[in-house]
Amino acid sequence: MTHHLVLRVIAKLLIPFIMLFGLYVQFHGDYGPGGGFQAGVIFASAFILYALVFGVEVARRVAPDWAVRTGIAVGSLLYGGTGLVAMLKGGNYLDYSVLSGDPVAGQHLGILVIELGVGITVASVMMAIFFGFARRGR
Amino acid sequence: MLAVHFPALQVVLPLLAAPVCVLLRGARLSWLAALSVSWAAFAIAALLLAEVLAGGPLSYALGGWAPPWGIEFRVDAPNAFVLLIVAGIGAIVTLYAPKSVAREVGEERAHLFYTAYLLCLAGLLGVTITGDAFNLFVFLEISSLSSYILISLGQDRRALYAAYQYLILGTIGATLYLIGVGLLYQATGTLNMVDLAQRLASLHDVRGVRVAFAFLAVGLSLKLALFPLHLWLPNAYTYAPSAVTAFLAATATKVAVYALLRFLFTVFGAEFSFSALPMGPPIAMLAVLAMFTASIVAIFQENIKRMLAYSSVAQIGYMMLGISLVTVEGLTASILHVFNHALMKGALFLAMGCIYYRISSVHIADFAGLAKRMPWTMAAFVGGGLSLIGVPLTAGFISKWYLVLAALDRDLWPVAALIVLSSLLAVIYVWRVVEQAYFRPPPPGHDTREEAPLALLIPTWMLVAANVYFGVHAGLTVRAAGRAAQTLLGGAP
Numbered sequence: 003m004t005h006h007l008v009l010r011v012i013a014k015l016l017i018p019f020i021m022l023f024g025l026y027v028q029f030h031g032d033y034g035p036g037g038g039f040q041a042g043v044i045f046a047s048a049f050i051l052y053a054l055v056f057g058v059e060v061a062r063r064v065a066p067d068w069a070v071r072t073g074i075a076v077g078s079l080l081y082g083g084t085g086l087v088a089m090l091k092g093g094n095y096l097d098y099s100v101l102s103g104d105p106v107a108g109q110h111l112g113i114l115v116i117e118l119g120v121g122i123t124v125a126s127v128m129m130a131i132f133f134g135f136a137r138r139g140r
Numbered sequence: 141m142l143a144v145h146f147p148a149l150q151v152v153l154p155l156l157a158a159p160v161c162v163l164l165r166g167a168r169l170s171w172l173a174a175l176s177v178s179w180a181a182f183a184i185a186a187l188l189l190a191e192v193l194a195g196g197p198l199s200y201a202l203g204g205w206a207p208p209w210g211i212e213f214r215v216d217a218p219n220a221f222v223l224l225i226v227a228g229i230g231a232i233v234t235l236y237a238p239k240s241v242a243r244e245v246g247e248e249r250a251h252l253f254y255t256a257y258l259l260c261l262a263g264l265l266g267v268t269i270t271g272d273a274f275n276l277f278v279f280l281e282i283s284s285l286s287s288y289i290l291i292s293l294g295q296d297r298r299a300l301y302a303a304y305q306y307l308i309l310g311t312i313g314a315t316l317y318l319i320g321v322g323l324l325y326q327a328t329g330t331l332n333m334v335d336l337a338q339r340l341a342s343l344h345d346v347r348g349v350r351v352a353f354a355f356l357a358v359g360l361s362l363k364l365a366l367f368p369l370h371l372w373l374p375n376a377y378t379y380a381p382s383a384v385t386a387f388l389a390a391t392a393t394k395v396a397v398y399a400l401l402r403f404l405f406t407v408f409g410a411e412f413s414f415s416a417l418p419m420g421p422p423i424a425m426l427a428v429l430a431m432f433t434a435s436i437v438a439i440f441q442e443n444i445k446r447m448l449a450y451s452s453v454a455q456i457g458y459m460m461l462g463i464s465l466v467t468v469e470g471l472t473a474s475i476l477h478v479f480n481h482a483l484m485k486g487a488l489f490l491a492m493g494c495i496y497y498r499i500s501s502v503h504i505a506d507f508a509g510l511a512k513r514m515p516w517t518m519a520a521f522v523g524g525g526l527s528l529i530g531v532p533l534t535a536g537f538i539s540k541w542y543l544v545l546a547a548l549d550r551d552l553w554p555v556a557a558l559i560v561l562s563s564l565l566a567v568i569y570v571w572r573v574v575e576q577a578y579f580r581p582p583p584p585g586h587d588t589r590e591e592a593p594l595a596l597l598i599p600t601w602m603l604v605a606a607n608v609y610f611g612v613h614a615g616l617t618v619r620a621a622g623r624a625a626q627t628l629l630g631g632a633p
Binding site: 071072074075076078079082083085086089093094095096097098099 | 145148149152155156158159160162163200201202203204
């Protein structure tokens with residue numbers, strides 16, 4: 003495991019920045035281009051790069067199956083749950099305006115939370131698809 | 141206060157219960173979640189239908205964005221009636237599922253089965269309830285993708301091929317639909333169905349609108365398995381797990397029929413669909429071809445699930461025939477048959493599940509003497525079969541009676557004769573099974589009683605009972621279907 007030294011060092015260097023960029027795209031999505039979908043893909047690509055360079059088994063210790071599956075479910079529940087909270091607060095389903103006293107702040111909060119849900123689910127699904135294919139034939 | 145949110149909850153409850161099932165992980169727990177949610181959805185659908193029949197259409201603006209800008213859930217008589225049958229079958233199949241799924245899918249994957257099942261239910265309910273043409277596509281894909289998964293879970297390895305075949309054809313159908321919606325958006329600048337209907341009224345001569353109509357009609361016909369676009373259906377129904385076959389056969393094609401009705405009558409309007417473009421004769425021709433070809437093919441099937449699948453293609457012919465008449469009576473018959481056919485095919489496929497549970501086969505050769513071994517299951521099959529043929533006092537009789545009356549009303553004697561004649565073909569293929577099960581001796585060593593467990597028999601008999609109930613007390617269904625037909629022909633709801 004000592005060969006591909008350059009790849010391994012560069013990958014280790016890059017992974018934190020990829021994740022950071024993923025988070026930037028995630029949370030800057032309401033002001034600039036971006037959002038949960040793109041952020042989730044970028045975030046997952048950090049794990050995929052790690053798996054490509056260091057091996058799938060090592061990567062699956064970092065992101066085990068149960069964690070990936072939980073991520074898929076929790077992300078979608080976060081999205082749908084926001085809608086239910088809006089309903090409990092007296093608005094229609096997914097009406098973010100009622101989430102806070104100020105409708106604009108409510109819309110802001112709502113879109114932030116549901117995009118986080120999208121990001122978590124998309125990242126988890128990307129990883130699940132990658133691991134699903136990488137494990138075939140083993 | 142909660143009642144205001146019923147249109148949203150109808151879809152949201154099963155949609156959110158799906159990820160919950162992933163988290164619960166146990167077969168038992170996830171089944172309980174699916175069971176409570178699907179029965180809650182059934183109750184909501186019943187309340188919605190009652191409310192719509194009493195007071196007129198309901199509109200729900202998702203996210204508080206008023207239509208036509210936001211996505212609108214719109215409940216009127218046609219879709220409230222379809223919601224009731226989809227949610228009802230969903231609830232009964234969930235009740236039936238645990239033993240059948242443990243046997244055919246496996247306990248360790250059961251929670252993922254319920255996840256896909258609930259997603260499929262949510263998708264089908266969403267297609268039915270939404271008043272937005274693009275949103276309909278999204279729900280169509282949710283239900284289709286999850287049904288590919290459900291079909292591929294079948295024990296036979298050919299299930300994978302069947303799911304793949306359905307995936308390719310289903311995706312082509314959905315793509316054609318989406319192209320149609322895109323063209324409509326280009327012509328009108330709106331996606332809301334009511335808004336589309338208003339704007340299209342003055343755009344009948346625009347070529348893009350006519351092309352959109354063609355794409356939508358063919359795309360939806362693929363999803364509803366109109367002959368000769370039914371090629372995905374027999375394999376999918378044959379190799380899917382029994383509970384899945386019962387659920388899909390009773391709901392998926394019905395929802396596509398509803399979507400087609402919605403576009404033909406509400407969005408484009410009967411005048412455009414049937415006068416400006418003469419859609420009536422081609423639909424009627426394909427419907428009659430479906431009734432005969434598929435019934436004749438069904439007679440020669442050795443696998444009974446495949447036989448019933450071909451019978452479904454024939455039954456879709458009856459629904460399309462009613463549509464092609466473009467009268468309130470014809471549409472009433474069609475919508476009635478959507479409801480009643482779901483009841484009969486649900487009962488028949490659930491009976492198949494009981495048989496598969498005990499003898500691991502649905503091949504006709506293995507049916508010899510089965511009535512001695514599984515009397516209650518075979519009695520349920522006979523009940524469903526009688527309804528399929530259209531014997532008086534069953535639900536099937538009511539819809540065929542109304543269809544014949546509707547044909548006579550338009551002075552179409554030959555069509556009425558064809559309906560009766562094709563029903564005789566159903567007698568033949570149902571009788572083949574009955575003869576084998578009741579009048580042949582069981583194979584040696586297999587003449588003891590080995591009835592299916594009550595957990596499977598009770599849901600099956602619930603559907604058989606519904607067939608009889610709606611055959612005797614047809615008032616409720618006929619009234620709801622009549623209202624639905626009037627709404628559809630009365631232009632925009």
